[in-house]
Amino acid sequence: MHGYLATICRDLGADLARVGGVADHVHIVTTLPRTLSQSELIEQIKKASSKWIKTLDARYRGFFWQRGYGAFSVSQSQL
Template sequence: MATNNTYTQLYIHFVFAVKFRASLISEKWDERLRLYMTAIVQNNGHKMIAINNMPDHVHLLIGLNPKQAIADLMRVLKSDSSEWVNKENLTAGKFQWQDGYGAFSHSKSEVDRVVKYILNQKKHHNEKTFLTEYRQLLKRFDIPYDEQYIFKLPE
């Protein structure tokens, strides 16, 4: 992406969960959610490369435009999409995303592998839970974490 003689190639894999990891994302409307989230990403100047979800979490691979900070994109994406779910009355109660997210950078040579990984979420989750998957991502990227902040359950 070129802007005023600035050239970047930034691929970021995002992962975030429904609040308390509740399985609220239904197959009846998850495609609409993915389309809505894709529009948000694109309207903010980024490129959606892959998006998929399970009932309790979402994975996205984005070609990131450096004009917007990752934290700002995630704030907009999560707030606007949860507001949309609630306005559409897609869940029985209030829909919210869990605080926080994972953001993992990849090289161009890894894009095809990450896309396949994202698109094959159902297969992966036949073999491991979301928390196991998330911890493995954090360890693979050598990201220190505190277990008490990994997608808290209701107290």
């Protein structure tokens, strides 16, 4: 999943710094492309990754992301 999330970010024009997480959530540190709002970026990441994971195996057909998300702004010097 993490590798695919990195690909999505790159395809959307976001510079990925880090991606990680655990079984039930992910953390992504990325720039925000000028062409997308924060909510649009998250929506596109969730949409593409959900569609992709459902193609991997029948047991993932019921996969979905939670409705909301948390987002924080950090400066380059904090990375």
